[in-house]
Amino acid sequence: MPYGFTTIYWRDMIRFVRFKTLLVSSLLQPALWLAFFGIAMSSSFDKLITGLPVVPGVHMIGYLTFMGAGIIAMTTLFTSLFGGIVILFDKNWGLMREILASPMNRNHIIFGIGLSGVTKSFIQAIIIMVFGILIGAAFFSGFTAVQTVVGVFGILAFVGMFALGFLFLSAAIAISMESPEGLQGVITLLTMPIFFASNALYPIDSFPAFLKILSVYNPMTLLITGIRYFAIGPDFIALGKHYQYTQSDILMAYFGLVVFATLTFGLAYWRFRKAVVT
Amino acid sequence: MPETQQKHGEIIISVENLEHSYKDFKAVDGISFSVKKGEIFSFLGPNGAGKSTAINILITLLAKQKGTASVAGFDVTRDPQKVRESIGIVFQDITLDRDMTVWEILEFHGRLYNMPFEQRRKRIEELLNLVELAAKRDERTKHLSGGMKRRLEIARGLMTRPKVLFLDEPTIGLDPQTRLRMWEYIKGVNSEGTTIFLTTHYMDEADQLSDRISIIDHGRIVISGKPWELKNTLGRDLIYLETNNNEAAVRFLKDLPSIRNMKVKSKGFVLMVNEDGSKVLPLIIDTLRNAGIEISTINLKKPSMDDVFVFYTGREIRDEGHAKTSFRRAGGR
Numbered sequence A: 001m002p003y004g005f006t007t008i009y010w011r012d013m014i015r016f017v018r019f020k021t022l023l024v025s026s027l028l029q030p031a032l033w034l035a036f037f038g039i040a041m042s043s044s045f046d047k048l049i050t051g052l053p054v055v056p057g058v059h060m061i062g063y064l065t066f067m068g069a070g071i072i073a074m075t076t077l078f079t080s081l082f083g084g085i086v087i088l089f090d091k092n093w094g095l096m097r098e099i100l101a102s103p104m105n106r107n108h109i110i111f112g113i114g115l116s117g118v119t120k121s122f123i124q125a126i127i128i129m130v131f132g133i134l135i136g137a138a139f140f141s142g143f144t145a146v147q148t149v150v151g152v153f154g155i156l157a158f159v160g161m162f163a164l165g166f167l168f169l170s171a172a173i174a175i176s177m178e179s180p181e182g183l184q185g186v187i188t189l190l191t192m193p194i195f196f197a198s199n200a201l202y203p204i205d206s207f208p209a210f211l212k213i214l215s216v217y218n219p220m221t222l223l224i225t226g227i228r229y230f231a232i233g234p235d236f237i238a239l240g241k242h243y244q245y246t247q248s249d250i251l252m253a254y255f256g257l258v259v260f261a262t263l264t265f266g267l268a269y270w271r272f273r274k275a276v277v278t
Numbered sequence B: 001m002p003e004t005q006q007k008h009g010e011i012i013i014s015v016e017n018l019e020h021s022y023k024d025f026k027a028v029d030g031i032s033f034s035v036k037k038g039e040i041f042s043f044l045g046p047n048g049a050g051k052s053t054a055i056n057i058l059i060t061l062l063a064k065q066k067g068t069a070s071v072a073g074f075d076v077t078r079d080p081q082k083v084r085e086s087i088g089i090v091f092q093d094i095t096l097d098r099d100m101t102v103w104e105i106l107e108f109h110g111r112l113y114n115m116p117f118e119q120r121r122k123r124i125e126e127l128l129n130l131v132e133l134a135a136k137r138d139e140r141t142k143h144l145s146g147g148m149k150r151r152l153e154i155a156r157g158l159m160t161r162p163k164v165l166f167l168d169e170p171t172i173g174l175d176p177q178t179r180l181r182m183w184e185y186i187k188g189v190n191s192e193g194t195t196i197f198l199t200t201h202y203m204d205e206a207d208q209l210s211d212r213i214s215i216i217d218h219g220r221i222v223i224s225g226k227p228w229e230l231k232n233t234l235g236r237d238l239i240y241l242e243t244n245n246n247e248a249a250v251r252f253l254k255d256l257p258s259i260r261n262m263k264v265k266s267k268g269f270v271l272m273v274n275e276d277g278s279k280v281l282p283l284i285i286d287t288l289r290n291a292g293i294e295i296s297t298i299n300l301k302k303p304s305m306d307d308v309f310v311f312y313t314g315r316e317i318r319d320e321g322h323a324k325t326s327f328r329r330a331g332g333r
Helices: A004-018 A020-049 A063-083 A085-092 A095-100 A107-134 A145-176 A180-196 A209-217 A219-231 A247-274 B002-007 B051-058 B080-086 B102-112 B117-130 B146-158 B176-191 B203-209 B227-232 B246-253 B277-290 B305-313 B320-332
Strands: A235-238 A241-244 B011-022 B025-036 B040-044 B066-071 B087-090 B164-168 B195-200 B212-217 B220-225 B237-243 B259-264 B269-273 B295-301
Touching: A004 A020, A004 A107, A004 B102, A020 A063, A020 A107, A063 A085, A063 A107, A063 A145, A063 A180, A063 A219, A063 A235, A085 A095, A085 A107, A085 A145, A085 A180, A095 B102, A107 A145, A107 A247, A145 A180, A145 A219, A145 A247, A180 A219, A209 A219, A219 A247, B011 B051, B011 B195, B025 B040, B025 B051, B025 B066, B025 B195, B025 B212, B025 B220, B040 B051, B040 B176, B040 B203, B051 B066, B051 B164, B051 B195, B080 B087, B087 B146, B102 B117, B102 B146, B117 B146, B146 B164, B146 B176, B176 B195, B176 B203, B195 B203, B203 B305, B212 B227, B212 B305, B220 B227, B220 B305, B227 B305, B237 B246, B237 B277, B246 B259, B246 B269, B246 B277, B269 B277, B277 B295
Parallel strands: B040 B195, B040 B212, B087 B164, B164 B195
Antiparallel strands: A235 A241, B011 B025, B011 B066, B212 B220, B237 B269, B237 B295, B259 B269
């Protein structure tokens, strides 16, 4: 049955559009982050960095543009880590029994949840990009039309792979847990280091060595690197730091995300094989 | 009964020496039984007797630990996929997504089982008419009454035209009138050829619906048979007596030829008689009067499924599970 995951996807999307408050808040929340945190931070940061040396010929970007990429990543992280919670609800309300007693392969549950999470993340990423540009983030500035299209697809490719990795992780945790409170605890515990040990809000170069190593291999950093490459360009200055990315940097970052998603899928696969829901 | 024989030929569920333990608690302790094609077969027992554990093994949700079990010709361990394709299930608790519509519930189920589009649409219409929910098709399930939810679940269980339909406590928490209607639906489904495996702790339900019953208690099958066979094992009639000296009364009566068995209760005792009870009564009264024993209460009745249950398990069925469930449902609404 090769299309079983579309059934899971269909149902999860029904729930997404049917819970109006959830729908509106999940679309509004990233925009609010950008509006309040972004504008507040950038107005003070941009003042601080005036007077820092400028490299001639290199495009200098404001803080809003810099952290806009971080907000896309953060939103994707939150949405994905919570994406598996539906599995826990289904389990606790007995709905998972119908699915597990059906002939459908259990991998399709994982893929279905993954696909619907990716869809939600795409919608959110696009909203942030559009809203960011509206309030003054210099995404795709100086790009040709073709470069912009490539940029958007590049960002979505990174967002999608990153989202899958964390959705699989979330599904693996959810199928193993008993209570939504426990799941919430674990997820909160995970989001902190993943978000702050990354280049979302500040450069990681001045981190102490230990934190720096963590940050370099953090999937969050890989994602943000990809987003900045496709939204801003391979060569820019932000917060007084000169960023330069080569194509192989970007390929390696993407490869890192693929490895991460493969590992978390393996974890989810194992947890779903083990799951007994009666 | 040639018609019954033809209907009940081939074996469709076969279980031998099935055992299942949770840590050191043996929930299922070596049960063996078989269900024939076209039958309504019931597991009758109190909550915690092991019914749900056994059903969970048969529907492949719980891994088998010991023994063998096959459904529709497929081994539950070796061929779980084939078993899943052959069965329909109505779970003990309501398992409907509150925010999906009646139609979506059935559509989702059909897609889970990989039914082709045309077949799915056609089957949904048939089933909505069968369970009289066609007018509710776009209603979310949280707005349905308890009986409607159960009917929808039965429709869902039938969506894929299963060979065997498993019903785990199908009328738990329903009002008496709705229960009667559920029984009609279940009989109707069965008459169209679907084999039904039912668990219940309601005596009347097992009695009214089943072709055959296995009484299950503490993880074991205590006795199996057709409802009338089970009742006949207690004799033709039951006579309940209370006297001023029960012990002596039992001693005097136990050698009467028509008395097959007796059972002492808290205030009196029950005689199981082989003949028409009304013919035996005068003899009993005479015997006790001659022995100088005074009778304070006397009662004659046909054996019921409750009597069968009490006789073979040694106790009345505990019904606190039912009360709890209906309380929870009522509170949840």
